[in-house]
Amino acid sequence: MKMDSMYQEIILDHYKHPHGKGLRDGDAEVHHVNPTCGDEITLRVRLDGSTVADISYDSQGCSISQASASVLNDLLVGKQVGEAQQVQEAFLELMQSKGQSEGDEELLEDAIAFAGVSKYPARVKCALLSWMAWKDATAQALAEAPVKESA
Amino acid sequence: MIHTPRPGAGTASALDTDAIRKDFPILQRVLHDGKPLVYLDSAATSQKPRQVLDAMNAYYEQHNANVHRGVHTLAEEATALYEGARDKVASFINAPSRDEVIFTKNASESLNLVANMLGWADEPYRVDADAEIVITEMEHHSNIVPWQLLSQRTGAKLKWFGLTDDGRLDLSNIDEIITEKTKVVSFVLVSNILGTVNPAEAIVRRAQDVGALVVVDASQAAPHMPLDVQALEADFVAFTGHKMLAPTGIGVLWGRQELLEDLPPFLGGGEMIETVSMSSSTYAPAPHKFEAGTPPISQAIGLGAAIDYLTAIGMENIAAHEKEIVEYAVRRLQEVPDLKIIGPVTAEDRGAAISFTLGDIHPHDVGQVLDEQGIAVRVGHHCARPVCLRYGIPATTRASFYLYSTEAEVDALIEGLHTVRAFFG
Numbered sequence: 001m002k003m004d005s006m007y008q009e010i011i012l013d014h015y016k017h018p019h020g021k022g023l024r025d026g027d028a029e030v031h032h033v034n035p036t037c038g039d040e041i042t043l044r045v046r047l048d049g050s051t052v053a054d055i056s057y058d059s060q061g062c063s064i065s066q067a068s069a070s071v072l073n074d075l076l077v078g079k080q081v082g083e084a085q086q087v088q089e090a091f092l093e094l095m096q097s098k099g100q101s102e103g104d105e106e107l108l109e110d111a112i113a114f115a116g117v118s119k120y121p122a123r124v125k126c127a128l129l130s131w132m133a134w135k136d137a138t139a140q141a142l143a144e145a146p147v148k149e150s151a
Numbered sequence: 152m153i154h155t156p157r158p159g160a161g162t163a164s165a166l167d168t169d170a171i172r173k174d175f176p177i178l179q180r181v182l183h184d185g186k187p188l189v190y191l192d193s194a195a196t197s198q199k200p201r202q203v204l205d206a207m208n209a210y211y212e213q214h215n216a217n218v219h220r221g222v223h224t225l226a227e228e229a230t231a232l233y234e235g236a237r238d239k240v241a242s243f244i245n246a247p248s249r250d251e252v253i254f255t256k257n258a259s260e261s262l263n264l265v266a267n268m269l270g271w272a273d274e275p276y277r278v279d280a281d282a283e284i285v286i287t288e289m290e291h292h293s294n295i296v297p298w299q300l301l302s303q304r305t306g307a308k309l310k311w312f313g314l315t316d317d318g319r320l321d322l323s324n325i326d327e328i329i330t331e332k333t334k335v336v337s338f339v340l341v342s343n344i345l346g347t348v349n350p351a352e353a354i355v356r357r358a359q360d361v362g363a364l365v366v367v368d369a370s371q372a373a374p375h376m377p378l379d380v381q382a383l384e385a386d387f388v389a390f391t392g393h394k395m396l397a398p399t400g401i402g403v404l405w406g407r408q409e410l411l412e413d414l415p416p417f418l419g420g421g422e423m424i425e426t427v428s429m430s431s432s433t434y435a436p437a438p439h440k441f442e443a444g445t446p447p448i449s450q451a452i453g454l455g456a457a458i459d460y461l462t463a464i465g466m467e468n469i470a471a472h473e474k475e476i477v478e479y480a481v482r483r484l485q486e487v488p489d490l491k492i493i494g495p496v497t498a499e500d501r502g503a504a505i506s507f508t509l510g511d512i513h514p515h516d517v518g519q520v521l522d523e524q525g526i527a528v529r530v531g532h533h534c535a536r537p538v539c540l541r542y543g544i545p546a547t548t549r550a551s552f553y554l555y556s557t558e559a560e561v562d563a564l565i566e567g568l569h570t571v572r573a574f575f576g
């Protein structure tokens with residue numbers, strides 16, 4: 001069925017076996033909600049210099065929002081912050097493509113599985129929830145970083 | 152069109168749904184490569200029969216004019232149609248007078264109108280810092296937020312009835328909740344999320360004992376069962392046209408005549424005045440006092456046509472049909488593994504909306520996979536988030552039924568839910 005273009009095997013895998021789930025130490029924490037459906041995430045970012053050392057999260061929500069947080073963790077942990085931001089921007093662009101883009105596989109890896117979700121306006125917010133939380137938390141962590149270095 | 156009861160053991164028999172469905176063009180729709188539409192979202196909005204669409208078209212094609220202000224033929228026809236719709240509403244709810252029927256744009260506006268009348272009223276109705284307002288934990292946001300606003304603006308205390316584990320109002324402490332300080336009690340007659348039909352009489356009795364006004368949100372009652380505002384003994388009753396076969400943009404506030412005479416207007420403008428000078432104005436009598444500006448004319452006419460349609464079938468018959476469907480649906484749903492009904496698990500005192508959770512599968516995913524099979528349900532908190540908080544769930548899936556719903560559609564839902572489980576299992 002057509003459904004499969006949204007619920008790709010990769011998405012269902014990440015949903016059933018999420019990577020990096022659970023809260024661990026971080027430099028900044030944010031809580032984001034999707035008021036229309038009640039999806040929620042608490043997300044922490046830990047930076048090690050300019051490297052994304054860890055992204056930990058506690059979340060509840062639909063398969064799309066859960067899988068997307070898992071993919072986020074997979075993709076961004078270990079990257080330089082600048083690189084990670086590029087991936088975040090590419091994912092945002094893919095989700096806003098209304099089904100018109102297939103995504104840059106080299107940059108997005110597993111996350112291109114979400115291309116089909118971009119056709120469902122009601123679900124785009126689910127896919128973006130963790131990515132927007134990460135962006136927010138990273139900005140906060142960076143803002144605090146100079147203070148920490150001098151401390 | 153004759154809708155005679157159809158005999159048959161164990162099948163829904165109060166209505167001839169085959170004949171009824173032919174009146175609703177949209178129910179013939181086919182979705183996603185050949186799946187017939189199974190519309191189980193009437194609690195959000197109902198579909199519209201051809202008779203309603205035709206009445207609105209006829210108005211625009213033959214009679215369109217502004218109401219109450221012309222001497223020409225079209226203006227008189229339009230006014231007669233618009234005011235005729237008011238007569239139909241009045242008799243549909245057994246109002247003692249047509250002047251007690253105020254047209255609004257929806258139930259939300261009706262409820263906001265009452266809250267504002269009471270906020271600006273003189274004694275004895277005035278809601279002020281010494282007053283208490285009572286609602287319930289199962290209200291639609293439309294019957295929570297206007298009272299929160301009133302409470303914030305006046306300093307009045309907002310109180311509410313909690314819920315029992317099986318989805319009913321907990322009235323065990325009614326004498327502590329409704330007290331001598333209570334000025335107004337506002338509650339939903341049929342919950343849009345739990346499906347519960349509330350025991351109005353007990354609440355009205357207590358409110359009357361302490362001299363509080365009673366407001367009833369009948370948005371999910373008026374479409375589905377006989378509604379008699381005199382028997383209800385409420386002071387105000389609100390409902391919304393689009394859930395009862397009428398278009399969007401038309402709602403009703405019924406209020407007792409003496410109250411409508413005493414209470415101040417809320418919105419000012421054309422239509423609602425008697426005389427206007429630069430320093431002050433006097434107001435038209437109710438209902439016009441509360442209908443500022445050009446009203447939703449075609450929508451009111453559509454509501455009149457919807458009421459004709461419902462009345463021809465008979466509200467008793469519609470209620471009986473829905474009871475059969477709900478009994479069947481409650482039984483079949485409980486056969487689905489991991490499915491938990493949120494709300495009463497019997498058809499007793501239960502409306503035609505059934506909310507449930509399905510194991511750990513998020514309602515969004517349930518709704519999406521059902522949609523792929525042509526089945527339209529609503530997912531989320533259904534504008535009743537406190538209910539989700541009360542039961543510790545983020546959201547529910549809700550199937551809701553109406554006069555055109557069939558047992559075959561319940562079967563399709565059950566099959567769909569098995570597919571959902573297989574998909575995420």
Ligand SMILES: Cc1ncc(COP(=O)(O)O)c(C=O)c1O
Nearest residue numbers: 257258259291293343370371391
């Ligand atoms: C119980 C109840 N009250 C109020 C409303 C609000 O209706 P409307 O959005 O038409 O104002 C609804 C519908 O969503 C409802 O189900």
